[in-house]
Amino acid sequence: MVGDFLPATRTNRRHKSLIGRRPFIGTSWKMNKTRGEAAAFCDVLLASPMARCRDAQLFVIPPFTAIAPVADALSCTNVIVGAQNVHWEDMGAWTGEISPVQVKDAGAVLVEIGHSERRTHFSESNETVALKTAAAVRHGLTALVCIGDTRAQFDAGETRNALRRQTEAALSKVEWRDGADVIFAYEPVWSIGEGGTPADPGFADDQHAAVKEIVERTIGRSLPVLYGGSVNPDNCVALARRPHIDGLFIGRSAWEASNYLGIVETVVAALSDER
Ligand SMILES: O=C(COP(=O)(O)O)[C@@H](O)CO
Numbered sequence: 001m002v003g004d005f006l007p008a009t010r011t012n013r014r015h016k017s018l019i020g021r022r023p024f025i026g027t028s029w030k031m032n033k034t035r036g037e038a039a040a041f042c043d044v045l046l047a048s049p050m051a052r053c054r055d056a057q058l059f060v061i062p063p064f065t066a067i068a069p070v071a072d073a074l075s076c077t078n079v080i081v082g083a084q085n086v087h088w089e090d091m092g093a094w095t096g097e098i099s100p101v102q103v104k105d106a107g108a109v110l111v112e113i114g115h116s117e118r119r120t121h122f123s124e125s126n127e128t129v130a131l132k133t134a135a136a137v138r139h140g141l142t143a144l145v146c147i148g149d150t151r152a153q154f155d156a157g158e159t160r161n162a163l164r165r166q167t168e169a170a171l172s173k174v175e176w177r178d179g180a181d182v183i184f185a186y187e188p189v190w191s192i193g194e195g196g197t198p199a200d201p202g203f204a205d206d207q208h209a210a211v212k213e214i215v216e217r218t219i220g221r222s223l224p225v226l227y228g229g230s231v232n233p234d235n236c237v238a239l240a241r242r243p244h245i246d247g248l249f250i251g252r253s254a255w256e257a258s259n260y261l262g263i264v265e266t267v268v269a270a271l272s273d274e275r
Helices: 008-012 035-046 064-074 101-106 114-119 126-138 151-155 161-170 201-219 237-240 257-274
Strands: 025-028 056-060 081-082 110-112 144-147 181-184 225-230 247-250
Touching: 008 144, 025 257, 035 064, 056 110, 064 081, 064 101, 110 126, 114 161, 114 247, 126 144, 126 161, 144 161, 144 237, 161 181, 161 201, 201 225, 201 237, 237 247, 237 257, 247 257
Parallel strands: 025 056, 025 247, 056 081, 081 110, 110 144, 144 181, 181 225, 225 247
Antiparallel strands: none
């Protein structure tokens, strides 16, 4: 049995629902970091008490090559590990793709679906996002579905319509049984990456409230909505404090482990002051 040779952490770690945890503070490394660089990031996390912190749900989404070593390294912490994409089929002739079975086997408990870079560069559509979200849920993975308006949609006042279409589509094929976990991330396309403009926290909060309403109307229950796009040490608290923002999904500002921990500490301290 292959499973007999896997570290206990990967075979034994049961995935509990993440819904209801708040704030989420996570990072995707996108197409960055070798396994050595990933290990160095984990070493810094492991040395910090924040890695075991229960006041926030931390997550890290490495490239596929580093999922297994990162999941193993962080298995003794409260940091969960995800994958940046997944196919909707369990296996088969899909060269270059990766299945929910495979990411789960590697130690991922969460999977990012429909990031704007995948929608833009790899023709990810609302239909494929729906198939992937349903597949992730079917396999007991938490689906982290990214939705967002383009600059043209924002300028045309079409943000709400774009978010409604993407949200309804993502939920359309999910079988809602106990433990089905879907989280959304509102990531304005105009806000992501170099040259992106961070969304005004009040504007972002309004979009989150609207997405939550759509979710409630569509499936009769609420789901968390995180914010992503040019989150940095200066705006993290203002965003995280907003009532409808359930967490932060960070790119560039969290790729250095010490910077990531800095944001986590700042947000956790600010939110605990409010309690
Ligand atoms: O793309 C994201 C945000 O990237 P930034 O570099 O923070 O703009 C989000 O999905 C996290 O990867």
